[in-house]
Amino acid sequence: MLARILAYALSPMISALLGLSPPGTPVADEPELAPDGELDPLEAAAEATAPVVLAEQVIDVILPCGVRVITAKDASLPVAAVVLAIEVGTRDDPDKLPGLIHALAYHLQQGNRELAPGEGIATAHDSGGLAAMAVGVGQVRFESLVPVSALDAQLRVEALRLRAPSTGRELWLKSLSYARNDDGIKLVIPREAMAAAWNEPSLEHDGRGVGQALGDMVEQSLGAQLARVFDYRHATLVVVGPDDPQALLERVEVLFAGLPPKPRKTIAPATPPKPAGAAPRVLRLPRQAGDTMVWAVPGSPQARAWAQVLCGTLNRQKRGAEELAKARLRCTYADDPRRPLLVVRAIGFEPEQGPEPMIAARLARIAAAEAEPELAAIIEDQRARIESDLAFSLRAPLELASYLASAAERRDPADTRLALRPRAQVLGLPQLATEPSATAQLGAVIPGLLDTRAGVLLLNPEQPAPTPVHEQPAAQPPAQVETP
């Protein structure tokens, strides 16, 4: 759902025809930790043998200044992807200043004492590269893809970007004009439903508005907001290039060495709200058919991957014996690094009962799929498919770097030692191992998504709320993996 706002076309080298137009948290990912909080044996072994970096490993460290750095190798072409992700988004807009984060993200292109206005973009463009910016509900990213010969210059930009940005009024008004021209973001469900699923009213606005209050901000206020929101201590710099991860890290460390040591700020985990009662929460909105439920998916790569496995399974699951002849579910997964959603629409259910009983029954069968070999096989197929899809879609540096920017922080923020992690694990790819089974892993990683009490039922204002399936609230809140 993150929208690429400042996409840039490549330099005009492509034209071949004459006469044609010439050619832009530690979200505590607990499965990575053994129950007692120790590193798992695989990672412990990797740590012990550091700094030998295997091809499929990434380095994930926190520098003394508090910035987290992830480096990975992709040697297919002499290009490097650099992504600076800051853990703020439009959900962090103050009530009186909607659109602030979006506008400030533009303003970070206006430079500071070290960088001229637009220099960040020009650095990429002048070397034939690409620069883009993405502002989402929970993350802002500055992304670039450059030839490796320009990597150091691009890293310098990212190492300077957040240091005392310019606050001149003229530049701020220019930033607002850029922000005003941006397109809005279309969601698969109404924005109110997303806010309800996450129980975060701040998600109800799209974060793209530019009101008078933003235009009235004075320099001091702008500087204070920039300093509050954009801080390296809750930022992640990802570099994917043709060099070894260790060599890439060394290139980064030099550029951040001048920043004073500071403790890393703990990033609030993207944890869905816990179910409060025996029934799903109900949201009444106009033009709803009363057939849809929405879940918040934990904002970690692992949960995102498994939510897609669940969605694929729901779309292929066979009808239960007690269901009506036309009963089926249509699941849609709406991805976002920090606030993903799962939307399930039921068709062919008993109108007086509403969709919940049918959805709950299907989810219960998936949770107990070990007893239903055919369904277990579907889950396993979907696991393999999603693993393959993710690996394929993340094969190029820019896509990989963007995805790595949402990887859960595993380490103690105070620990700045070299950390090697298997790339697949950082990406949250479902593992090939059959033990535990795909069904068991699904239930362990995203238990909340198997419980209708954790979802939101969308009804129109006139519809009566159906009788809930469950008689009791969940005895224990589903133990989300992302428990901080």
Added chain:
Amino acid sequence: MTRRSELGSRRRARLLVAMSLAGALTGGCRCKQDTLPPVVFEQGSDRAPIDPNSVLAPPWEPPLVAQLDNGAMLHWLREPQNLAFHARVLLPISISADKLSAAATATVIEAIELRLAGRLRRIQDAELDIRSRPGRIELAIHGRDSDAELLLEALAEALAEAGDAKLLAVAQGKVLARHRAAEASSLAAAGLVSVLLEHPVAHDYASKQDLVDLSKNRLERAWTMITDPRDALVIVHSGHDPSDPAISDAVTRLGSRWKAPLGFGSGKPAVTERLRESPPKKAQTTYLLTETRAAPMRIFMGKTERSGQAVVMLGRLIPTPTPEQRTLARISQRIMQESLDARLLVAGPISLLAVRVRISSTDPVTDLEQIIARMQAFSAETHPGARIDQAAQLWLGARVVEASLAGEDWTALWSESIDLAGDDREIFVALARDAQAMLELEPEQVRAYMAKWFDPQAGEPGWVWVGAGIDDNFKAKLEARIRLYQ
């Protein structure tokens, strides 16, 4: 439709104007695998090893070279653990320039796309990309390496069956329905190519009437000429080894299902010879707007552009037999392009420079004089080393960045490397050497080269020009100073 195929569709519409370096490459033939001389690729052994990162070239290994049973050449680039599969078929259209019209070429390509796109839709993440490069059409398919066998089979099936008369007729109708009136720029470009390379204009530009006039026989002849595997090259980039049994079978089927027409021989073994034509026998000896040896302007009468302007395309052929000359031609064009709409097509020993100028009806001759004066000023100036270096970095960087964004497809870069190579042995290092040479250019070298080849009123002769979107008013004003012909 995927983003890549949407782009492909837009390009396809533009293929109606197909730049081709045509010529009469008649079919001197060798035999097949048993007598195919092995290609020993240069690997920079006569100089220091080339670091792909420093010169911005892919870290590829020499490809496996083979000839399929139907005569098509195969270059297989293997990259271990690559998850993607890319196959690119290079179909020369310059070989029979006098017999092959742009209308027929566009129809044949449409037929291939109709058949191939339908097959690819059934394969996950598979995409089709059709584009034009100097003297050839390139069909590229992309997908997952795990689907390599399916992708190769789809390609074989399309090349075997899309020549069906009924499908060609459907394709003709679709191209005709999409046809729009000529843009002045496209017409001027086609005219310039035709003057420089002595092609008929119809080889490079398809009018609506050309499309209507295509008969069944002409379409079938065009199909046979364009898809003759004895003139074609297939480039593959895959994580698979071509000797893997499943892949090997698929490659064999590509060579057997896609059949060559009846005839002798199996095509030239050297791909650089297959894909290129000889320069025109008679070199141009003219300049622009000079007292003596002034080039006449070929004009295409018609409506002006929406802005009320007409388009003049001026240009020349530049001999580029050595890598150094190709590099100098490219960097000179890139520097000039900062201020002028200058394009350069490099095809081994011959390159084509074109500059597009929009002229106003008020005083078109003055507009042309001003452009020529600017070109002369550029050519006389010694450009600082930093400027040359920046132009080189931008060109080289964009090349690899584009390849990365396109899914890390090495076949497109290998195709470009073919254009930069003198002969087959040089293909492997051509891209890297081009980059290395570009980064080592001296300002004085560039100035001397530009003075010789980029000055329309001095240096080497060979300049010509073509105008399009010319109405009576333009014609009258241009005639006062320039000899015109239609």
